[in-house]
Amino acid sequence: MTPSRQSWREIRERIHEQILSGRYAPGDKLPRDADLAEEMDCARSTVQRAMQDLSDAGIIERRRKGGTRVRPDPVTRAVLDIPITRHEVEAKGGQYGYQLIDQQTGPAPRQIQARLEQVSPREMLRVEALHLSDGHPYMYEDRWVSLDTSPEIRDVDLTRQSANEWLVLHKPYTRFELRFYAETADARLADLLGTEAGAALFVIERTTWIEDAPITTVKAVTAPGYQLITRT
Amino acid sequence: MTPSRQSWREIRERIHEQILSGRYAPGDKLPRDADLAEEMDCARSTVQRAMQDLSDAGIIERRRKGGTRVRPDPVTRAVLDIPITRHEVEAKGGQYGYQLIDQQTGPAPRQIQARLEQVSPREMLRVEALHLSDGHPYMYEDRWVSLDTSPEIRDVDLTRQSANEWLVLHKPYTRFELRFYAETADARLADLLGTEAGAALFVIERTTWIEDAPITTVKAVTAPGYQLITRT
DNA sequence: TGACAAAATATGTAGCTACATAATAATGAT
DNA sequence: ATCATTATTATGTAGCTACATATTTTGTCA
Numbered sequence: 294m295t296p297s298r299q300s301w302r303e304i305r306e307r308i309h310e311q312i313l314s315g316r317y318a319p320g321d322k323l324p325r326d327a328d329l330a331e332e333m334d335c336a337r338s339t340v341q342r343a344m345q346d347l348s349d350a351g352i353i354e355r356r357r358k359g360g361t362r363v364r365p366d367p368v369t370r371a372v373l374d375i376p377i378t379r380h381e382v383e384a385k386g387g388q389y390g391y392q393l394i395d396q397q398t399g400p401a402p403r404q405i406q407a408r409l410e411q412v413s414p415r416e417m418l419r420v421e422a423l424h425l426s427d428g429h430p431y432m433y434e435d436r437w438v439s440l441d442t443s444p445e446i447r448d449v450d451l452t453r454q455s456a457n458e459w460l461v462l463h464k465p466y467t468r469f470e471l472r473f474y475a476e477t478a479d480a481r482l483a484d485l486l487g488t489e490a491g492a493a494l495f496v497i498e499r500t501t502w503i504e505d506a507p508i509t510t511v512k513a514v515t516a517p518g519y520q521l522i523t524r525t
Numbered sequence: 526m527t528p529s530r531q532s533w534r535e536i537r538e539r540i541h542e543q544i545l546s547g548r549y550a551p552g553d554k555l556p557r558d559a560d561l562a563e564e565m566d567c568a569r570s571t572v573q574r575a576m577q578d579l580s581d582a583g584i585i586e587r588r589r590k591g592g593t594r595v596r597p598d599p600v601t602r603a604v605l606d607i608p609i610t611r612h613e614v615e616a617k618g619g620q621y622g623y624q625l626i627d628q629q630t631g632p633a634p635r636q637i638q639a640r641l642e643q644v645s646p647r648e649m650l651r652v653e654a655l656h657l658s659d660g661h662p663y664m665y666e667d668r669w670v671s672l673d674t675s676p677e678i679r680d681v682d683l684t685r686q687s688a689n690e691w692l693v694l695h696k697p698y699t700r701f702e703l704r705f706y707a708e709t710a711d712a713r714l715a716d717l718l719g720t721e722a723g724a725a726l727f728v729i730e731r732t733t734w735i736e737d738a739p740i741t742t743v744k745a746v747t748a749p750g751y752q753l754i755t756r757t
Numbered sequence: 758t759g760a761c762a763a764a765a766t767a768t769g770t771a772g773c774t775a776c777a778t779a780a781t782a783a784t785g786a787t
Numbered sequence: 788a789t790c791a792t793t794a795t796t797a798t799g800t801a802g803c804t805a806c807a808t809a810t811t812t813t814g815t816c817a
Contacts, residue, residue: 358780375601475707493725
């Protein structure tokens with residue numbers, strides 16, 4: 294007998310459709326993999342792969358011995374890619390530009406220490422810079438870099454290459470945190486981003502660690518009109 | 526000989542560490558799966574699983590025949606779960622509340638049609654509502670629902686259950702788009718959210734489809750202070 | 758030289774077996 | 788009855804083989 298050679302994606306879709314159709318409602322238990330495999334005429338390993346993917350997508354929940362059930366509290370699960378800012382600008386078709394505003398070393402303020410989950414105050418590098426697209430302000434970044442984990446950055450010419458790019462390429466991280474929120478532009482920020490004080494600005498805050506050691510934290514304030522978009 | 530029975534996660538970590546250590550830099554080519562399998566004394570299928578996961582995480586790129594290489598343009602890849610608003614409030618320890626502001630049917634304006642990628646104007650349901658946490662405004666939502674794909678919503682009492690919750694539980698989607706941005710509060714929005722006109726507000730826009738048929742689009746304006754957070 | 762066809766090759770997938778692991782359910786002793 | 792122990796069971800993982808698929812590379816011919 295010739296095996297039907299169906300892709301696990303096909304099996305996933307068939308299971309997903311049964312969920313969409315209401316045959317299995319949120320909270321309902323699905324048959325065990327082995328039974329579904331027989332029903333759909335494929336190997337258990339194929340069902341396993343399909344189920345894993347549905348689980349990763351937040352559609353079902355699986356527990357050993359407990360079986361598989363449709364998630365009772367569905368979530369919209371999105372995958373968000375934050376690229377290097379230069380790549381982001383170029384991907385949108387803009388001519389990338391970059392300006393170093395200021396850089397200095399010193400102890401980090403308490404607020405920054407807290408963000409980095411750092412107990413004792415350490416000497417850090419602070420970098421303020423502006424990313425441009427076609428000559429217009431695109432994003433202002435206010436960054437703190439740990440000189441403990443990235444001492445090499447002392448020797449990098451940050452007037453030529455952004456700390457963003459250097460860090461992403463040379464300092465891989467094992468853990469990070471992202472925060473998104475809105476902020477009102479003060480006079481200085483408005484001036485830097487070419488807008489009026491009081492404008493609503495979209496902010497992306499990102500902090501990275503390698504294991505438990507903080508690498509950097511950055512507050513990226515985007516110019517008016519910026520939107521972060523993600524699709525399935 | 527007894528196989529070492531190592532988890533594919535362990536293999537993934539070993540490969541990841543070699544990337545972190547700089548043995549393989551961004552853009553560099555990795556050995557083929559079979560060779561890595563021999564080097565790490567495991568089956569090719571185990572390496573395959575580890576590599577797939579690293580690929581999903583945006584760390585490496587794989588191409589048939591072309592082989593595997595470290596992504597030359599590293600990205601920060603985050604997984605974002607947007608729960609039902611009631612669950613979100615309750616998870617934060619708040620007492621959830623909900624108020625329907627207004628609901629009416631009619632043709633959608635051009636702007637909404639465009640968001641839904643809808644060609645011809647259709648009759649839709651518009652729902653304005655307020656989500657509360659401990660009695661305080663938490664989120665204002667301005668929603669349009671397709672009566673073509675969700676005619677049942679005509680019979681739902683939206684003063685008791687939010688359209689958000691009803692839709693998520695009863696109208697699964699196959700595709701969606703998310704947009705995040707900042708907006709300035711006008712007088713009405715400020716009044717609804719208990720703030721001053723001119724305040725910077727964080728907005729989440731979400732549109733869902735089942736195949737190509739639009740289900741709903743919602744503009745969720747969060748109260749001041751709201752942050753969207755995601756960690757690894 | 759250039760275009761096109763054929764061969765080679767690395768990853769992707771299906772199916773199988775055997776065993777591991779985590780829960781739950783059943784059992785037995787006190 | 789209660790608690791601890793043991794069996795049961797559904798998913799998770801490792802390893803193997805065979806084959807599929809997408810590219811790149813090579814080879815051939817005009």
